[in-house]
Amino acid sequence: MSNADTAYAAIRGKLLHGEYMAETLLSENVLAEELQMSRTPVRDAILRLVNEGFLVSLRNRGILVRRIPIKEIYDYMQVLNLFQKHAIEAAVEQGLSFPIEELRRYLEEEKQGAANKDYYRYVVHSLRFTRCFMSVAGNEAMIKVVDSYHDRMIFVSITNYNRTPHTPHYSSIPLHEDILASLEASDYERTKHLFDDFLRKSKYRMFELGY
Incomplete structure (x- = not known):
């Protein structure tokens, strides 16, 4: 090197x-x-x-x-929301199965990060959960976009965590628990609703905290 x-x-x-x-x-x-x-x-x-x-x-x-602007973060989250719902539609149309066990492993790593107050570990595995979920669609262009934002999302998340230590964090854990439950029940409309609801709450939270 x-x-x-x-x-x-x-x-x-x-x-x-x-x-x-x-x-x-x-x-x-x-x-x-x-x-x-x-x-x-x-x-x-x-x-x-x-x-x-x-x-x-x-x-x-x-x-x-550089302080990454709120609009840049939210624009990416909107794109990600569309990608996630496309992955669901692709799985349904093509009869594909989501990698439940791999998703569960990433969720357990998120929980371990939270239990040990290791926010970096939590964020990394939260992002891996998202990437793994989307990979079912087999769309390399979507994965490249997600990978291109990987480090920026870690940076934004860690910055926010350090700026607001007394604000509740680790919001991906209950989301990913609900996503897994909906996938296991093959309730894909609920999965889509979970993504939309998380996007709405994230927008409110971002503008409320001003990051």
Whole structure:
């Protein structure tokens, strides 16, 4: 692994684990000192993260951790809602079965994350549950879109968790429990309703909290 790749992995890891919060001002020199390497690979890593939408380079002021706008998050959630319902329709039309046991394993990992107050573990496995659910449709274009937002959704979730520690979190657990129950009962209309209801509640929550 090159120094630029090492720097990228280290900075990205701190972003996703909430060590660098949104609107934090970073310094290329300080980052180079922390990583014990020259500024050139750090600069390359920063450019990569700028292109991915995590950082903003400010002329003569440093690097700002980007605050991802509410609209960008909600726009993606609307697209995700459509993808999830398409997966249900594809499964019904083609007589496909959802991977119940794999979904259950991801749900158990979410619960373990919540029990251990490991929000990162919870979020990662919540996203894996969603990806696994959608994979039944066999639509690679949908999966690519979901994968492209993976890190941003972790970053947004961790940022919100750190900003609002006294607000109830872990909302995917009851949702995924209900989804599994509806799939086991082959009640796909209920599954669709669960996704729509979660989208509605998420919109209210996002705008209420202002993140």
